[in-house]
Amino acid sequence: MNENVIVAVRARPFNPDEIKGSEHSLWSLNYQTIASLPPPTLIEKNMTTPIKGSTTTTSTTTSIKTPMKTPMKSSISTPMKSTTATATPMKTPSRPSLAPVVSSTSKFVSNAYSFDHLFAPDSDNMDIYEKVAKKVIKSSMEGINASILAYGQTASGKTYTMKGTGKKNPGIIPLSIQDVFTYIQQASDKEFLLRVSYLEIYNEVINDLLAPENINLKIHEDPNGQIYVGNLKEEIVLSLDHVMSLISAGEAHRHVGTTNYNDQSSRSHTIFRMIIESKDIGGDATTDGASSTSGKPVRYSCLNLIDLAGSEKASDGLNAIRNKEGAYINKSLLTLGTVISKLSEKANGHVPFRDSKLTRILQNSLSGNSRVAIICTITLASNNFEETHNTLKFASRAKQITNNAKINEIVDDKALLKQYRHEIAELKSKLNDALNVEKSLQTVQSEKEKVVLNNEELSNKLLEAEKTRTMLESKIQHLTKLILVSSSIGNMKTKSGFSSPSQSSANQVATSSSSLNLTPSSINSQLSSISISSPNDNGSSSNNISTMEKELMQLQSKITKMEFEMEEKNRKIEFLNNFNPDTGLEKIKELESELVQRDMDLSLYQRESNRLQSVLTQKEDKINQLESKLRDILSKCKELEQENQSLKSKVDDYEVMY
Numbered sequence: 333m334n335e336n337v338i339v340a341v342r343a344r345p346f347n348p349d350e351i352k353g354s355e356h357s358l359w360s361l362n363y364q365t366i367a368s369l370p371p372p373t374l375i376e377k378n379m380t381t382p383i384k385g386s387t388t389t390t391s392t393t394t395s396i397k398t399p400m401k402t403p404m405k406s407s408i409s410t411p412m413k414s415t416t417a418t419a420t421p422m423k424t425p426s427r428p429s430l431a432p433v434v435s436s437t438s439k440f441v442s443n444a445y446s447f448d449h450l451f452a453p454d455s456d457n458m459d460i461y462e463k464v465a466k467k468v469i470k471s472s473m474e475g476i477n478a479s480i481l482a483y484g485q486t487a488s489g490k491t492y493t494m495k496g497t498g499k500k501n502p503g504i505i506p507l508s509i510q511d512v513f514t515y516i517q518q519a520s521d522k523e524f525l526l527r528v529s530y531l532e533i534y535n536e537v538i539n540d541l542l543a544p545e546n547i548n549l550k551i552h553e554d555p556n557g558q559i560y561v562g563n564l565k566e567e568i569v570l571s572l573d574h575v576m577s578l579i580s581a582g583e584a585h586r587h588v589g590t591t592n593y594n595d596q597s598s599r600s601h602t603i604f605r606m607i608i609e610s611k612d613i614g615g616d617a618t619t620d621g622a623s624s625t626s627g628k629p630v631r632y633s634c635l636n637l638i639d640l641a642g643s644e645k646a647s648d649g650l651n652a653i654r655n656k657e658g659a660y661i662n663k664s665l666l667t668l669g670t671v672i673s674k675l676s677e678k679a680n681g682h683v684p685f686r687d688s689k690l691t692r693i694l695q696n697s698l699s700g701n702s703r704v705a706i707i708c709t710i711t712l713a714s715n716n717f718e719e720t721h722n723t724l725k726f727a728s729r730a731k732q733i734t735n736n737a738k739i740n741e742i743v744d745d746k747a748l749l750k751q752y753r754h755e756i757a758e759l760k761s762k763l764n765d766a767l768n769v770e771k772s773l774q775t776v777q778s779e780k781e782k783v784v785l786n787n788e789e790l791s792n793k794l795l796e797a798e799k800t801r802t803m804l805e806s807k808i809q810h811l812t813k814l815i816l817v818s819s820s821i822g823n824m825k826t827k828s829g830f831s832s833p834s835q836s837s838a839n840q841v842a843t844s845s846s847s848l849n850l851t852p853s854s855i856n857s858q859l860s861s862i863s864i865s866s867p868n869d870n871g872s873s874s875n876n877i878s879t880m881e882k883e884l885m886q887l888q889s890k891i892t893k894m895e896f897e898m899e900e901k902n903r904k905i906e907f908l909n910n911f912n913p914d915t916g917l918e919k920i921k922e923l924e925s926e927l928v929q930r931d932m933d934l935s936l937y938q939r940e941s942n943r944l945q946s947v948l949t950q951k952e953d954k955i956n957q958l959e960s961k962l963r964d965i966l967s968k969c970k971e972l973e974q975e976n977q978s979l980k981s982k983v984d985d986y987e988v989m990y
């Protein structure tokens with residue numbers, strides 16, 4: 333759509349210095365028109381003296397209007413219905429008027445300018461937002477590039493207008509951002525992607541306010557003729573608070589300083605930019621929240637909210653730094669003025685966009701596909717008459733510029749919104765894969781833990797079994813020793829008889845036992861009666877031992893088997909550590925069932941080992957008993973031997989006697 337730049341003029345109230353200095357207004361405001369008043373010296377003698385504190389907003393009559401002492405209140409929100417003749421036409425003009433108005437009663441030439449909106453000193457930021465910015469913001473939400481900028485001399489209220497003074501008095505920037513999010517909230521059939529950047533142009537150097545380490549950035553032009561700043565940080569934003577926190581972080585890096593006119597004078601131009609991408613989600617959103625609207629175009633717009641530094645007189649700076657800053661500011665504003673002037677002439681001549689960073693960055697906005705609103709801030713004080721006049725001239729020229737803003741649509745995949753949608757879909761599928769892998773890994777992990785646990789148990793059991801084996805071995809050894817002694821007593825009977833007194837005591841026992849009916853066979857039978865019996869025992873000691881040895885061998889072979897299993901399990905644990913979830917899960921299950929089987933075997937072995945242990949204990953008791961009986965028998969044998977000796981000597985005596 334072809335549209336002229338929207339121009340609004342805002343007059344701020346007199347500041348304390350101006351009030352103290354008894355400044356008066358040399359301007360009259362009437363609806364959309366502002367006209368200059370003659371200086372007091374020109375007021376005809378027959379006129380009344382200037383009315384102190386007058387708040388009249390009536391425009392000049394046939395005679396020149398009296399200058400006002402204090403900032404006037406404006407009734408500009410409703411058109412005046414005055415029937416008095418005015419120096420300038422009071423109708424809403426379609427074009428601003430630059431025509432000088434000549435008073436009929438003096439040589440004074442009044443300049444009157446008409447704009448789309450004129451805001452008197454008592455207006456507030458919300459008024460300005462509602463009347464100037466709101467529709468521009470709405471356009472930007474619909475895919476139309478937009479720029480809103482504040483222009484004016486130093487201390488005229490640009491920052492006050494653009495940023496406001498906190499939550500109670502927000503300026504155009506916070507109000508716009510708030511509206512952006514309200515719009516998104518209400519547009520239930522659309523999805524949006526917002527990203528912001530924030531830069532300043534200080535002394536013709538571009539600095540990134542969101543990434544202060546990015547300084548002296550360069551301007552580039554893409555193949556489509558779009559101007560952009562390279563390496564500028566763009567942050568995706570999700571809420572009003574998020575944006576505001578970025579802005580206030582950026583503000584901390586902006587160059588601000590004290591001048592003669594403003595304690596907090598902006599020493600740089602700032603451009604807050606929001607890239608708005610939007611896409612209809614229509615009715616075909618998929619259940620997982622992803623939309624299947626990939627074929628639909630993405631609307632794309634660039635919203636610039638610009639707070640310019642103010643023009644100032646060369647002598648305004650307090651020191652060399654301020655003067656240098658002022659010189660850069662003035663130079664770039666002069667270039668902006670020239671650019672605006674050239675664009676307003678509508679001739680096809682050269683437009684010096686490249687003469688300043690500011691105009692170069694604003695090139696796309698000022699020269700075509702963008703809605704532009706300029707808020708020119710002025711002071712009505714007579715001591716700034718010249719600057720205010722210049723601002724109004726600038727504003728009038730800007731009003732001549734026609735732009736052709738249109739909705740920007742991207743059909744291919746260049747829009748970040750589409751790229752993000754693709755990425756989200758890809759990531760979702762990757763996430764699913766990852767979840768599956770995670771599940772498998774969790775199973776593997778728990779299988780592994782089980783195997784490790786089983787292995788530990790197995791190790792403990794193996795240790796126990798080995799202990800048991802060692803104990804069994806030593807007991808069997810001990811038992812074997814004892815039984816061999818007993819056997820040799822039995823053997824004596826068959827090999828040597830009982831005749832030789834020089835034979836061992838056991839033999840002697842055997843000899844004497846014949847007379848006492850304590851023959852080796854009877855001892856043997858006594859031994860048998862007290863012999864150790866295992867469940868499979870046939871009752872003989874040698875059988876006991878061989879049974880135990882057999883059991884021991886079985887146990888040994890079981891232990892060997894268990895050791896082998898342990899090794900195998902260790903191999904499997906190693907295998908699990910290097911487990912590949914795709915192939916290993918089945919094997920883990922097999923292993924698990926094998927492990928369960930092994931577990932059962934192991935507890936069987938354990939039971940067997942316990943049984944053997946108790947048999948051994950039993951046998952040990954019996955051996956102890958046997959030992960004590962053996963001792964008794966031996967002592968009886970000794971007694972018998974002694975008896976035998978005495979009997980022998982008695983027999984000898986008898987033989988001697990008879």
Ligand SMILES: Nc1ncnc2c1ncn2[C@@H]1O[C@H](COP(=O)(O)OP(=O)(O)OP(=O)(O)O)[C@@H](O)[C@H]1O
Pocket residue numbers: 343344345347453484485486487488489490491492493497594596597598599640641642643709
């Ligand atoms: N409409 C207004 N109502 C009340 N106070 C205002 C208004 N406009 C500006 N002021 C006050 O005037 C002073 C200068 O305003 P501001 O800093 O916004 O000017 P500026 O044009 O941004 O100046 P500079 O170009 O030096 O940065 C501030 O103290 C501000 O609060």
